[in-house]
Amino acid sequence: MKSTVNVRASSLLAGVAFAALSAAPVFAQTAPVAEADASTAAEAEANAIVVTGYRQSLREAIDIKRETIGFSDSIVATDIADFPEQNLSEALQRIPGVTIEREKGLGTRVNVRGLPTEFTLVTINDLATASGSGGRDVEFDIFASELIQSVTVQKSPTAADEEGGIAGSVKIRTARPFDNPGLRVVGSVEGAYNSISEEIDPQFSFLASHTFGDFGVLLSVSKGQRTNRTDSNSGINFRPISRWTDRGNAQTDQALAVLERDAGIVFDDVGDPDEVNRVVFLDKVGDRIYLNDQDKLGFSGSLQYRPSDQFSVTFDAFLGSFDTVEDEYDAAAYSASSRSTLDVIHEYDDTTLADSGIVVLRDVSYTATQHEFLSKERITETDYRQFGGEMNWAPGNWEIDLLAGYSSASKSRDNANLKHVAYAPSRTRYTETGGETIPSDDPNTIDMYNSPQSYLFEAYETTYEEIEDDKYTAQLNVTYNFDGVLKRVNFGSRYTNKTTERQYGEEKIQGPTRGDTSYVNERTLADSELGYVTEIVGGKDYQAGDLDWQQISNDYARDFFRPEGFLSPFDDGQFYRVKEETIAAYGMADFEFDIASMPVFVNAGARYIKTTVRSSGFHQVQNPDGSTGYTDEPVSSEGSYEKVLPSFNAHIELASDLLIRAAASQTLIRPALTDLAYKRTASWNEFRFTDGNPSLKPTYADQWEVGIEKYLGSDGLLAASYFWKNIKGVVQNELTGVVEDVTKYNANGTIDGVYDFDVYQPVNADGSYKVSGVELVAVVPFRWFHEALEGFGVNANYTFLDSSLTGESDLDIPTSPIGLSDNTYNATLFYERGPFAARVSYNHKSAYVERIERNMYPVYRDAYGQVDLAVSYQVTDNFRVELQGINITDEATTGYTMDPAFPTTYEFSGSRISLGVRAQF
Template sequence: MSMTNARSLAILLAGVTTLAWVAPAAAQTTDPLQTSDDSSADPALDQEGEEIVVTGIRASLENALDIKRDAIGVVDAISAEDIGDFPDANIAESLQRISGVSIDRVNGEGRGITVRGLGPEFNTVLLNNRLLSTEVGGRSFSFDILSSELISGAEVYKSSEARLQEGGIGSTVILRTARPTDRAGTHFAGSAAGRHDSTSEEITPFLSGVLSHSNADRTFGVLVSAVYDKRNFNLTNISTDGWIIDQTIDTDGDGATDTSGVSLPRTLNFTATDSSRERIGGTFALDWVFSDQLKFTMDALYTQQKVASRTNQLGYYVDPARITDATVNANGTATEFTVLPATANAGLASDNIVSTAPQDARTYQIGGNFTWTPNDELTVVVDGAHSNSRDAADQLFYVVGTRQVGVTPTFILDGPGGLPTMTNVLPANDRSRPLLHCCSERGGRNGDTTNQATVDATWDIDGLLDKLQGGVLFTNRKKISIVRESPEPLGCFYCGYLAEAPGSLFSDFSADVLGRPMTWLDYDRDALVAYYGSDAAVSQVGDESQAAIDARNRFLAVYRGNNNSLDPIDRERGSGTVRENTFAAYLQASFEGDFGGSRWTAMAGGRVIHTDLHATGYSVTLLDIIQNPADPTAAVPVYSPTIPVDADNSYTYFLPTLNFRLNITEDLVFRLAGSRTLTRPTLSRLGLSQDFVFRPPNSNTVSGGNPFLKPFLAWNADAGVDYYLNRSSYVSINGFYKKLQNFIISGQQPEEYFGLTFIANRPYNAQNGEVYGLEAAVQTTFDFLPAPFDGFGVSANYTKVESSIRFDPSLSNQTFNVEGLSDSANLIAFYEKGLFQFRAAYNWRDGFLRQTFGPQSQPENIGAYSQVDLSGSIKINNQLSFFGEVLNLTNEKFRSFSRFEERLITLSDQGRRITAGLRASF
């Protein structure tokens, strides 16, 4: 955000705050604690004592604000406007409207949340207070697999309590599904809509429904919900796969390398991806009140997300040794360079790449809960839950290239439209030149199983000690990761562009890549695989020496033994399992009393946790590396047989908490909180297996896990003041401080294997750091204005985040940074009056460091991003309404870069999505 924009937002916040403070004075005839919509605006109804019913956006704001106001600590919430009607199509998109919360997007959809600068792995997400397994390799929750139609509310605990499950240094997020006994009788809410993505010509369906029934006294109820959501989209991007640094190249065209310390793009890629995402989900809930003392509830959730995608990419892989002339800026970035003409056996090639990235993720959870209330003072809750997630998908990656013979390709960093380009190249769709290069099919199987059991007791006491709570928790979690890959030597048999391919295999692929019309080669995977195993292709590799004949025979034997395909097989190397058992117990006491004319409430407690971890994997020794003389960027490893290995680790910590609230007046509230919190290492970092990636001469890596990692720890302090103007309006300012310990980083150091240098990437506990900042928020409805303007309302917030450790792009030896820190802001304006409802939301997140060691082991930064979303509805009658939504109205693009802004990593479109449909409720 520019200084002008930041100043404008600050002025807007100040102006809205001032208006909110003076609003009650301008509306002296209105009860500041009561709002109403048109259905209850008749003063006679109020005089007769009938219930005033508030619905729609205002009801959602009031419900959320009630949660915030009643909390002792720092809590924000979002409530569905009605059953099955969450404010946004994606839960993460709704959560980002809360101050201090920002999101990470994948394919334009919110996937993970960052709270106060701490990313997805630092935030514990619970569904109905239960841990939900995840299909990804770590612990972070993927919001894109769960439809918002299944959720009735969400609470974000920014300060901790002893009763909350540990794991969230950033926050604890509790998602809640609707309960069938919330309302008596039979109720249904459903919607049907069509969605159009600006990157696709198709309109895809969205269907949802929630049906609940409860008897009149609400002692028995059942609820079922279902959702079907499909999205088709075609996204394009330009990328570089990161930058290789400290290269020595020719900058004056004299044929001799004369300039060192130069950074070059690893590749230049133009990419178009055609994807179809299908999400199916449902919930089931049962409430059964056996008596005044005993209640049983059961919840079940199932969600499935399938993604089919096909990517066509045109890529140019840069070899520093063949640069003949270059221009370098003050940062050492090559902004333009010329490449020597290729020969038949060496030099730059244009790669025609076909790949896929499918997803088949399924998650379910089932839980049961008994609540026993033997008397008015004591409540005991016993809860058990089982959750399982899996993601099983194999990916394709095929490369057919054309050597750039007879031309001198030139890379220009700031080409037409300000985008990088490669000029002086051969036509990318010339079917007379394709050569087989590299190919592989790879994938994996991720599985996550979580079992939990809790016992909680609450004793209500009338006096200074108001409440005493205690409980125990047991969690058993097992994470399995199975790596799959085409068997050797199928993957790199043709590396070095060793065999000509007939033009009949190819067709033209055309795409508009970020406003740049382009055409390159496309091909059918099955036809290409068949040609890979043909005598015509295999006979072109090698000479008539015995070693070459043996290599060809070995390839054919593996190919035919693999069902005449490159289908992947399970691979022990890189696979592994992590089992984790956690025991926790807590005790928490609440106090309350009077201090002068003010009411105070305090909560103090402690939580003890013990974790046992057992990791299994496979050890392998690298016996040799055979370099490919036809391709200096490829090599073939020789491994020893794998050997099973395992390791154990355990740790115990005490986590104290303290929360204090002082109601200075009925509407002015001061809060103070302190706690120690813990986040366990990402499960994928705890594995034992190591893996090698061979991309000579500059991009070899070796990576592995570390089962002996300690958890992240943090001491936290929060202080804030809230002023409540009425049931739906408030002004708030909060300061926070976190002292982080045991921060885990990916250590990077060179290791040499058989004459080649590898960057070793392994996690370990390192430095401490501090994160601190300020949150300001205001929300108000303009009831004091004359009709029809009294239907307007606005909500705005701004979060400033700082760290004691700051990323400095000029330093090449930084090994530790607090990643993900960024300022953020939201501005939401809404109107609700009579038949009409409208909401406009502006979200902004400043640029941030995503990871210290990103592509090519260099920093990856994300550029500042803003998005405008619109939604609205018109009531046709009391049961039926028409609604519409526009996401990413201005079609903003996503940009990432390396150490300096000119070192582009990715620039991609996100697409604008328009949804319109009908909603029914009765």
Template sequence: MAVALALAGLSAAGAASAQEADPTAEPQDTQVDEIVVTGIRASIQSSIQQKRNADIVSDVISADDIGDLPASSIGEAIETITGASTHREKGGASEISIRGLGPFLGFATFNGREATNGSGDRSVNFNQFPSELISSVAIYKTQRADFVEGGVSGIIDMRTIQPLDFGRRRFQVDGRALWTDYDDKLIDPSGLGWRGTLSYIDQYDLGEAGRLGISIGVQSLETSNPEELFTSSSTWVACDGNQVVSATANCAEVSNASVLSGTPYYLIPGSRTYRQFTENDQRDAAFVALQWRPNDRVEVSLDYQSSQRIYTEDRQDLNFSETRRGVNNREVSDDGVLLYYTGNSSIESTPTYRIRDEQYEGGGLTVTWEARDDLTISADASFSSTYRSEMDRQTRMRSFNRDVYGNVTPGVINTNRVAYTFDYRGTDIPIITVDPAFDVNNHDYFSTNGRVRRDENVREHDIKSARLDAEYRRNDGMITSVAVGARISDMTYTDFDDRVEMSFTTAETSAANLACRRDFAQTGFLDNASGNSITSWAQFDPLCLFEALTGVEDTGRNADIRAIGNRDVEERTLAAYAMANFETELFALPFSGNFGLRVVNTDVTSRGLRSGIDVINNIDGTVSLVSTGTFETETFGGSSTAWLPSFNGTLALKDDTLLRVGVFRALSRPDPSALGAGRTIALAGGGSYATVEEAISGITANGNPAAEPLMSWNADVSYEYYPNADSMFSGAIYYKQFTGGFVPSVVNETYEIDGNTVVVPVIVDTATSDNSDLWGIELTAAYRFSSLPAPFDGLGVKGSYNYAESNFENHDLRLGDSVDAVTGVVTPGIVEPAGIFGLSTHVFSGSIYYEIGPVELQAIYKGRTEYFQKFVGSAAQNRYIRDTDTIDFRASYRVNSNLSFSFEASNLTDEPRIHDMPIPGSLREYNSYGPRYYLGFRFRY
């Protein structure tokens, strides 16, 4: 920026000198040239204009030209919109929360239609869509009756270019080199990644057949995503604080009732893990759109999108698998956080090779017919389909009192355990100090209990929908138009988890160990985290180990992939609406808007499998539970009908000042995966068990087919001021009242386990009948200092802030309140409930940009406070993400109207992502992924 300012100053001084050189020169004829606004300024102007013209409370980020959306990804573009915040995965923006409300309370559409994903929820996987091929992203914060139903917090709608509306030919090539800072830590770095995009838009005169527009875009990318983390298992228990734990036993769990009667407790997971891994990420995408106008009254639009993303992951874990064993010399905080203790555990080196293949296809056909000057009829048919397959090949190598050569292993006690201390007092991650006699970097010491797992998860999510709409326009009276419409949608969601597991003798494990060793794959492991005490460990090639033990590269699936955890869900939605648009006066001021009613009927059919269970005793002393192979199908269902009135009004206080109000009822449906009828059996960690009941730490329903949509009443008031094309100021107050929170419900179910009838309490997540409230404020400002003298007139700022509070409650699955499904009796929990999924009390995004001639510079800050992050697709305990602040930077230089260059950097402050569980302050995970840099060019013709 300093260089740009200096150059601008020299340029301005030169211009001034030229004028002063000939003060007697005759005045020249003045001619007003057309000012062409481009880049960041054009995007902001377009966004302001669309917000101003909208008939509801909304915020938009848009581009006047293809590829001009000012962000390296769709997620990062959205998080610059007022009130939007993202959860970061793989170093990039992922799930979107609107106004502090999690993804399950929002709704996302693509070209106005529902879209599928591979996560088991109803959000859109924004990483599947190239930002260069998206023209605009809007967040609608109040509802209209003609919107696709869904979205208590709002609707995110992504749009692609309509070629005839674009109105000009455009051929464009975008290329970017990608570099991840952490790649330098790798011993065998992946080098530069890349992303290439090719797009073409044109219009054709077909004579008597009208006009045809075509838009084609393709993109390919390949990059690496190195990460490093310290993590823990997702199952946490409360252990008895009075117990002196035997060195050969786990700490004893204590019930919620005992804690509430005065028994001290501490919170502890089943395992803790250091993880180092690299990832190779590849994506190929293609977008096609045709827009045909045979005459002035008919338009036909056809669009198709395809995206395939494949990533592979080489994951290396050092695992302390028995962190509940021998827990003594404890220091515990007042709220149960375990700060210090001594214990002993098996130590495992566990390499994993993961491959995920996610394929998306979607598209639709829209026909619009202006039957008369005052009547328009449109029909739309669309589909969206996502297939995701994720397969892990994992091998475990465990510590043992004899190394691979049969020699005594120093530091090992109780056959294969190692003593250690745990100290989490004032550091980023715990200081785990292993008995110095045991060297975690010595491959020889991981010589027993070889175990191979091949885990495959497949999810398929499909939506087929059709809608018919009609609008009748009037030329007189307060009502300017009336619209009616109907929509039908069929959604299916299926998934399965398949596990092939094998255990091996010490001799077999040692032989594989010797064949598949490798050096630690990086330097400086977790060097940005205070307290890190383990910077390397013995690593093994995951594919080599898998094949050395099994004899094959891939064992393949089980012959029978049926399991009691599988989901098979069908959902049919029928909806109809009527809406009127109006224009009138209120208090002698122009007043316009719409009101309407939408009715939505939802029917759910969910099928689940039930079977007997056999107990398998493994070589290492643990047990496995497997189905007997005889299954019965149980079918469950649910149905609901919702009436959704809405009203939106805009009062023009002045030519540049608007007051908007919105009152509406909204629904958010449960995630497709949350409608499953399957069961998940969790095993207690480590060791052998005297009884099956002791081995089973819990059975959890992986969904509730009877779950109804979450309903809310909503009210918004927004004040908006538009002083000029580059500037706007707005403030909004909003209120939402929900029906219910979430609390675990306990149901006794009978299972045949190892030939014996066992009654096990099953936890089902259910909604309460209580009302919950949320209120908030959001502020937005954009301003360009165009009144300042050159070169400072190119300076501009944009910022947004959202504040939200709610009494909504999500109770912890194991340690929170629970309700008996039969009696309705509530058993109080010992940990406080979480709030709404994704709710951050404070969310802020701000940017400063500067344009001087062909140079554009922009710095962006994004921050949000702590929030509850639910595990999508599986029932789990409460997880919290700590406060997050990131800084990004963008710069571009236009050589001419055809060629430009750009530089971008994200996460410049190397902000880690830190998880707590099951309460804030109780560390579960510390994840670090470093800054990322992009150097690109664009050629357009």
């Protein structure tokens, strides 16, 4: 009896396994069965189990790539189920040129071709989506990947695109009923185990779709929990010695004396920041444990009316929630406390960073280190929703498409920090993987991890923030088709209206009752209920060092110090609203003709964009009555810009399976709305204010690309391309002013001192910089080498970047742009034959600049590689068992300041093993 299993890429992923790689690049296709004589083939057909899931999805995706006029790559799922990663961003990381940023072991934002995340435009069903981040970059971790039908990364724009995105555009599409006509019911359930938290998290997904006559309806839901523990020895950063040399007191005298005595350092001009800021020490060393509990719920629905191939109306809905509670338990030593200074320099390094003239004090005893025990709680709730309507009508040679939609996200952040402090002499130094604080030789020193009676309660700090992010879109697109060389003319217009609004407040509670200060400097850490942190969070021993220490749990802190129902009241001075309206009109034409019997396809067009931005908020001004202090006054600003953006895409078929592509365009990416906002953020320990800048303009790019693609029948692909971008007006933070005589207070209300604060703002940097790169793709079935290797194959890609840009260091230290990774590569080894499938994947991203510490010292996220594994077995026609492993080698996340000799981060988030069952009827 013939047994056929239809395991489509349409398979529901809700969870686990079948494909840590099912998100792999979409180029490989089904390897044909080796030829045999007719009788053998007939017998094989009668007994074979045909598996079409992953292979079918790859076939569909490769068709998209081949037929697209420009450069693009895709992931396709014929139903809800082909993204079994932890979230959507991790599903995308195996597409050529796509990498992700990880935060505590979880993929969050997407980079295309190594460029910063804010250079990428993201749409869902052709609508630019809101995520509540307040920026342009989308937080992919909020979206349930099980609700996604397909994702295409478009790397060369056309005139009809909303924006090109300097890096590229990520186009997400949710499922629709006529994608697979008829009745379908698909569901899956899984349990996932984290190796550090030792928790098992449930997840399920369900999809039901039915078409009846001209109508179709689809509903899907995904619900999942994730408990992840991250252990980290981190927060280790450079601090310039000007921390003390600028004070002009006894601390300054001692610091200068110790520098000369122990390191032979004497400044020519102690008032010259360029000289003094090149002597640095370890500002702060922390050991911390994070426990992150996530609850993700997503729904998608689609109604379609499709009486014919020439007319259809679709309504899509995509909504859900993403709620997290993160507990952080932090034991840290702040060497640069306001009452401290240098005591003894045990070791310094004047050679590693000699090219930058920087001397690093590697091992130092300090006179009064600020030791801190911090119990932090962060509660974040995000609700997102998107509704869209689309009409497609093709009367005769005409095609008329209407699109309208609304995208919105609401986010709240309720944060608390219980702070206990002990001032005492200590010794802080670098270790091989990070840093540590140990007792010094001073008789008044303490063992910071085991002296709870030495820590005084300082404050229970609370903040509360609400962000509303809304966007409305309407578009009309009209096409007329011809029969000659000119195949079609397309023109249209688009209107978008985007608004971001933010409220923020903070308050320090000085005792168990709001406003009660009687416990300040009296209550110690030992007076509260303590527990070992590994017992509070549960799971294994601390992974980043041989340590354990006692702290106050967040449950106890909330119950004792925080009044019931309390939220920090909003501060009018922290409010801002940014509204952006854009009107666009575009036109383009497609041409098809032959050159020496070789088909040529050309698309050329241009888009006109006019944008108006209105920013409102508050700004600090000196009190009008002449008294000391500042008053928040409302302020607003309006600006506009317009631009014509041409585009060109073409390809020529040298042979039926050999294509050459070319593309050129001008494109832009708009500044983050948070950068446009009227607001001032204070960094008290850095003596800095950061302001928004309503006058920011977009970042523009001129770009071109050329590539060659060799299609290997239905089996694979070899491709290579070279791309070049000239980027102008990149947004950087620069010093734009100084606020004099700012009074800085300690947490207990005492005055720390009066200082001049630098003011930094985002600005469009002068000049331009160039980025060029090479992208390679190889998908090869091993059956080609020997028939015994039937079912085996490899899918690999590599992206290399070269950039002329140097970073924004005030010390003129050369660095790559923030977020730009020089090279990335992904390799997937897979086996699929009969009911069994297995894949192992390795994804690598090279080191990149994560931030510029104090606008002076580049801090790098180290190169990172991760191994994922997936195995599945089709038990019956309707049921499949799936096993998946993420980061199975338990790789650590590491970072450093300028050179690996000065580590900043040593972090473990563990591996994740999932077991699940999928059913399809």
